[in-house]
Amino acid sequence: MKALVLAGGSGTRLRPITHTSAKQLVPVANKPVLFYGLEAIAQTGVREVGLVVGDTHAEIEAAVGDGSAFGLEVTYLRQEAPLGLAHGVLIARDFLGDDDFVMYLGDNFIVGGINELVDRFNTRRPAAQILLTEVSDPKQFGVAELDAQGRVIGLEEKPERPKSDLALVGVYLFSPAVHRAVAELKPSWRGELEITDAIQWLIEEGLDVDSSVISGYWKDTGNVTDMLEVNRLVLESLEPRVEGLVDEASELVGRVVVEPGASVERSRVVGPVILGAGTRIRDSYVGPFTSVGADCLVSDSELDYSIVLQGTSIVGVGRIESSLIGHHVEVTASVNTPKAHRLVLGDHSKVRIGT
Missing domain, CATH: 2.160.10.10 (Hexapeptide repeat proteins)
Structure with a gap:
């Protein structure tokens, strides 16, 4: 098994921090969030990692190096633009070959690692395995629909009318069958190749898509509120x-x-x-x-x-x-009177000032 880590996103929800820094390198308890994912992968015994990078490739490559600090062998895969999770799989085709692989989103944080998830995949041998969690606002995520027996029967990316409150967590496991699915995809209304569409293709072809609902902690650290919450959780230990x-x-x-x-x-x-x-x-x-x-x-x-x-x-x-x-x-502090605020703010900043 190999691993594919996606770290090519631009991090618009963390601006202005991400105007000058990769969102995957924003620290949680003084350690980049990307490092937690790489450590979780290393704990499973996987050694070969394809790291998909974009405009911030130089910064990420400088931080991660060849992966040896994590017990990994890292190959960098350049993505010209963040064109969707399935596009990351597409450009990694040669690296992945005919191996099973775990795909991990580089700005996601999961407590407890992914060992059990990998063991379940190796035991059951589905075409794909997804991890789900209940969320309060499923419109912001890929959403899964399950039947009465708990089997995955449908997936949608950021739906206007979600059919469930089960969001896809940013860790997926795939057999080589996913490459056939990705090859059939057309860009969505967002202009991206959606991994949810690829998994839906597998379902429609009659292939087994396994799922499990986690009760533990997961966060997509895409905004300041979530970053602070993850920081709180890590500092607790x-x-x-x-x-x-x-x-x-x-x-x-x-x-x-x-x-x-x-x-x-x-x-x-x-x-x-x-x-x-x-x-x-x-x-x-x-x-x-x-x-x-x-x-x-x-x-x-x-x-x-x-x-x-x-x-x-x-x-x-x-x-x-x-x-x-x-x-x-x-x-x-400003020593000028009358009281005033002097600000230099990047694009898309959000500021709260007490009066």
Whole structure:
């Protein structure tokens, strides 16, 4: 078995962060979300991985390398544009050959790994196996319709009138039969080759499509709210560790990680929190479910339930919460009166300002 990891999406829902950074490399608990997927694949014993990349290929290739850090052998497959999940399968045809494969969306997060899913596929040998979960708004997902016996009888991509509340989770397993399905596809109304259409083709050809409904945790980390929620979940399992410096005037409460070279001075940190290598916390409060990347500065400020990326400084700004702040950002207080906000924002930004 091989693996196909899709990391070519543009991440429009995470703009402006993704104007300058790959969405799959936005960190959860200071580790890129893509890495969690690669680790899950490695745990199954799969070694050969095709990584589909797009415009952000250079950044992803620099982060993942040849895959040896994960115990994998990675082959990069260039996608000229995000033309659908099935298009990713199409361009990977030579790499996949006649092997079974697991397809994993690089911005998805699943608690507990995928070992059981792979074992079930190897035991039952269906043409395809999908993972489903109940969602509150199925219009945003690929949706499966099951019959009274729980068999998959239909699939639709982002339907206007969903026939169920069962959404496809971003992990699929396929036999080589899927290549015949993909070869028959035409672009959908979205202009993409939909993997749901390929699976529907398998169903209509009378091939076995297996499914299971997960009760565990899954998130498509495509927007800020979901990123913060996944960050919260991962930090919940944090083991406290202090490898940096914490002065006597500071207090660490609960599960706090202070990585090498980081320092906490005259501050209070309430976990779960992770402070990246070289980061400095001074005269500040850092609250639960916050991850601060490497080489950051938080001074005379309060930070809570947020993700802060590498190289950012936050100085004298009072309280920040429920925020995703990019690389090398400078957040400072304005000393001008009357009170005003001075903003430099990227396209499609969303800002909430208290009055």
